[in-house]
Amino acid sequence: MNTLLLALRFLRRDWRSGELRLLVLALIIAVSAVTAVGFFTDRVEQAMVLQANQVMAADLVLSSSRPLPEQFEQQARSAGLRTAHTLSFPSVIMHRDETQLVEVKAVSREYPLRGELRTRNQPGAEEQRINRPPAPGNLWGEARLMAALGIQPGEQVSLGEAEFTLEQILSRDSALGNSFFRLGPEVLIALEDIPKTGLVTPASRVRYRLLVAGDQAQVEAFQSWSQSQLPRGVRLEHLSSARPELRKTLERGSRFLSLAALVAVLVAGATVALATRRFVERQSDTSAIMRCLGASQAMILQVLSLRLLLLGLLASLLGIGVGWMAQYLLAGLLSDWFGGTLPPPSPWPLLVGLGTGMITLIGFTLPPALRLGAVPPLRVLRRDLGAPPASTWLLTLCAIGAMALLMRWQAGDATLAGWVLLGTLGTVLLLLLAAWLLIRMLRPLRQHGGTLWRQGLAGLLRDPAMTALQLTGFGLGILAMLLLGIIRMDLLDAWQRTIPDQAPNxxxxxxxxxxxxxxxxxxxxxxxxxxxxxxxxxxxxxxxxxxxxxxxxxxxxxxxxxxxxxxxxxxxxxxxxxxxxxxxxxxxxxxxxxxxxxxxxxxxxxxxxxxxxxxxxxxxxxxxxxxxxxxxxxxxxxxxxxxxxxxxxxxxxxxxxxxxxxxxxxxxxxxxxxxxxxxxxxxxxxxVSAIMQQIREIMQRGSLAVEYVFLFTLAAGLLMLYTGIQASREHRQQESVVLRTLGMQRRGLLQAAGIEFVTLGLLAGALASVCATATGWFVATEVFGFTFRPSASIAIVGILGSGLAIGMAGVLATWPLTVHPPLRVLQNRT
Incomplete structure (x- = not known):
């Protein structure tokens, strides 16, 4: 209990003094980005499924060549589900001496349960959306029927023993897409008109369908019940039984949204990893004082662990709240693109957000923080003493394990998560190797060039570990940004190119x-x-x-x-x-x-x-x-x-x-x-034009959703860049005091900082461009089955844009360090 109270007191003190500000902000942004992506993608995926269900005009369809038992409709209605009936059969439409083979569909008044009907009053007229079927005595037919019989809306046609008025030109019936093999144009009539046609007899080839729609949980419960009750000859149709073209499109849409979430996870991990370095440095003094007061190493670790867990829980809850508000606002702005209000999110993203926060904290923060228990008491007098270096292998394994777990959890697709993880690890290895080579190459250059160049390059050599950490963090952030660009410009375009404008219809x-x-x-x-x-x-x-x-x-x-x-x-x-x-x-x-x-x-x-x-x-x-x-x-x-x-x-x-x-x-x-x-x-x-139109609409809405989801990831990436620059703030502050005391002007300090960070940005951007292109190629070919066409703009933006952005950010971060006189800075640090 004393340990818990002590942890709460330290946490409150750190909160007031701003000790944990950057780490908390990194965790909040990381969790809010992942949660916002999770909430929004969950709702969009549900909306895409509902839109795909429009191909069946329902969520579930019971189909049989005989009238369906009444118990299925009774069970559906008792479960609070909406129902509708359809009958379909081939027949012949007659107009004067002309005949045309057609596919007749008779529908009840509730049809369609999902989607809509689209008609035209005259050929070439503007299309109108209708959520009701034709009234008794009227018939709607496709344009092919008009051309075959040479008739116009308003004329009379014969179907069986009945006369009908051709009221509208049927340009789209939601359920046309799933009826791939049709013998002729579809005509739509009211179910009440079937008896007077005399076409449906016990010997007729008729397909009876019961359409069911409603809340997802209720539909799933009804589906489970129906599967155990199906008599012979009755089929249960749902999204998984749709046309392979539709299934493939929906699967790709879900994978794109998963890829968007993966990039958010990547940025989240890099942000927290960079913030951890500063947290460990600033907590070394607290650990040294506790050791001087007699606290054991075990007690320090217990207090530290409790503080981190409480911190992670608090930051995760705040991040979930921010993510919820962000996605709620975005969903309100984009609901019209998905045909109305988006479905409410499931509770799963809440668990994902909380799990992301805790896994990120444990994987990236806890291993290096645990070495604070070994800070020597002498640090109170000698500030150059700190925590002993952590095991590189331990830190690497924890970070890789946390990232792999987050990616696999977030993606829900082992192949997709695997390729992105391999691309990330390859980028990290290249960046670490580049940092080692950069340090070796810059050492001889310190003796050449002007003062500003020597000072700027010296900033990269004073702390090789910090240089490697910043280069890795910047590289991962740029990798995420470039992956966004590749997905947005290349993969989404490739997805939409799978159905060209003049694809066979x-x-x-x-x-x-x-x-x-x-x-x-x-x-x-x-x-x-x-x-x-x-x-x-x-x-x-x-x-x-x-x-x-x-x-x-x-x-x-x-x-x-x-x-x-x-x-x-x-x-x-x-x-x-x-x-x-x-x-x-x-x-x-x-x-x-x-x-x-x-x-x-x-x-x-x-x-x-x-x-x-x-x-x-x-x-x-x-x-x-x-x-x-x-x-x-x-x-x-x-x-x-x-x-x-x-x-x-x-x-x-x-x-x-x-x-x-x-x-x-x-x-x-x-x-x-x-x-x-x-x-x-x-x-x-x-x-097949109906199903092609349906697939194109799913593509358009899925692409739009992916682009807007990336806005959250972009915000997380900007924070990651800021965190990477702030990671070396303490060292640069000390250097600034010494150099200004020795007479260097503010302008010189800012120029030296610009040289330091532009060098980091150019190198990180070059390596990240290579890795992003390679990762994009593997994801495109191995996961989506696309032909990948790399763009030169990715490399240009990656290298030049990174150098400029990180250089400007570094200068802006250094500016506050040059405003106050060196003596005031030293007084504030003592």
Whole structure:
């Protein structure tokens, strides 16, 4: 109890005297930066998930070819969730003597639960957003329907036995994005109109869906309950079962936000590490006095540990409060960009902020501070005596351990955290080596040049340990800043370049072999570029290494669905341009008898397929068996024709084959589709523009969120630079007193300080530029799968900007030391 009271008294005294001011400020800024990033990224990730859920128009969807049991809707409503119903089936719209195959969707009045409907009153009119479906008796149809039938809004069309008024042009239905394979344009009608059409009978091919949306915890509880109650033939669809293009985009958005948080962690660690040096120096006097008064080393360590823990707890709580207010203000400013108020944050960032503060304090501050217990009592009389130097290995291991733990915890992605940590450690090693070389090179130069140059370079040599510490701290801060620039200018641009402005927005399937050449001529006549025509076969996976495959073998929902349905297979002599071989090798194109499979990495992971496994497929009753020769990473969001499994020509070419292609159709040219269907009636057109628009919106909002999250990290980086300069304040104050006593003018002192800090800035900036570029390349290629294009501006800004910024900051920090007369400074220190 006496130890605790003593710790509280010392903490109160240090707080009043400003002893802990810099360390507390560093901890508060570190925790507030990480917490603000955590709170904001948590809310943005939830908003991005909700936006992605708009592709399903709900958070969860129960789907079946038969009417769903009422117990599911009753359970959802009793849990406080909102529900809606849809029916979808293929049919034919008639207008006079013209007919058009369409995909009919009948929806209840609550539709959509997520997202919105967008319509136009006339072709080319301004798009309007609507949160309600069509009223009974009205029909909304896509522009393709208008072009195919030659009709305008307001005219009558026939659907089954009923007449409908074509009220609006449907330009977007949120759930269109998840319905990748549609046989024709979608038409939207009210669910109440289904009986009068006479189209839905027990023999009809109808898809019934129950849509569910609400609070995340309630949705998850309902999902768990539903999974245990699902009857045969009922599927539970959620975000993880969405199109691979959408999943990939959402995963990348989350990784970008995690990378933003990682940079904040990096800056936080560097800031606290620099502030620790000054804290240890200023606490040496207190430890010496306590030793003179009879305090044991164990007691000093106990009091010190309690003070640091209380300090860490207090600073962490203050930082959490600052982070909460900062993200709350930012969320209010940016909520419109995410379609309304952002979801409330989860409590997890609170724990992350508290954990960050304590881990940072323990990892960077406690090891060097514990040596204060060994300060000799004689320091009361001889101020040159201090705490014995700490074990370099102990400090290094503690710092690396704390940084690795923080990064892994914050990123939630071992690969991403690993590459950033390796880049950080590589930067630290280079900076320490550079500091050693700089000191050796500068020693001979002290005898050359003018007085100011000798004095400025001498400042780097008087305390080699301090020079190494400052150079390392500056380098880490600059590394973080440059990583911000690389991510903002290069990686985000690369992410958005994955879907070019003229990326394919339509697919053609069921192309017959005899139509391939004529279809190519049609595209050439219409001056439409297409992605190439690829063979496609449908087959079901039956065995892996001779063992039968069934859905019951897998726990994962997606794996079960993959096994239940047929695969789209293709054959090729060369891999596609947007496919990358990550394991094994592609087969020899000149070998006419090669019989192998190439499998996409995602499906291989889901189904447990490995390189060298033997796969068996059932292709229309014909068994096909071959060995997996390689695994491919597919860029699904390129919207080029891609396949989970590709075989060799010898394996699949002789089987009945259809073909597939994709192409970009500019807005307003929907009439070309009508011509295409008339010339090639067996071809099925698939419109993917809805999901492309959804993905682009997720990219835009995710990029915006990342840019604003970096503002917090930038503030933390500026504090880190200030802390690095303040770390040598005591030494520079002593030098200033001596030099001014010997007659050096204020201007000379400031110029010498400028030379010292500009040298540090240039060197730190040069090394950090190299490491930031290397880290950016590894993160881009290994984590995101992008092609990295390094920019020369990063090196220019990194070197020249760092030299100028650190030089000016050093001069400004030295200015207060030259204002007061040397005698007054000496009196204040005694």
């Amino acid at each position: 339509h697919f053609l399937i069921n192309i017959q072999p005899e139509d391939v050449e004529a279809l190519g001529d049609f595209f050439q006549q219409q001056e439409i570029a297409q992605a190439g025509i690829y063979p496609m076969l449908r087959a079901r996976l039956t065995r892996i290494n001779g063992s039968p495959v069934s859905p019951e073998q897998y726990q994962d929902d997606r794996a079960q669905r993959l096994v239940e349905r047929e695969f789209n297979l293709s054959w090729a002599t060369e891999p596609q341009a947007d496919n990358r071989i990550v394991a094994g090798q592609w087969w020899d194109a000149t070998d006419p008898d090669a019989r192998f499979f190439s499998v996409e990495t995602g499906i291989a992971e889901n189904l447990g397929i490995r390189l060298g496994d033997k796969l068996s497929f059932d292709l229309a009753g014909v068994p096909i068996e071959a060995t997996v020769a390689n695994l491919r990473q597919v860029q699904w969001d390129s919207f080029q024709p891609n396949f989970f499994v590709i075989g060799t020509p010898a394996l699949l070419r002789d089987h009945p084959t259809n073909y597939i292609t994709s192409f970009y159709l500019p807005p307003g040219q929907e009439g070309i589709l009508a011509q295409l269907v008339k010339q090639f009636p067996s071809v099925t057109i698939i419109d």
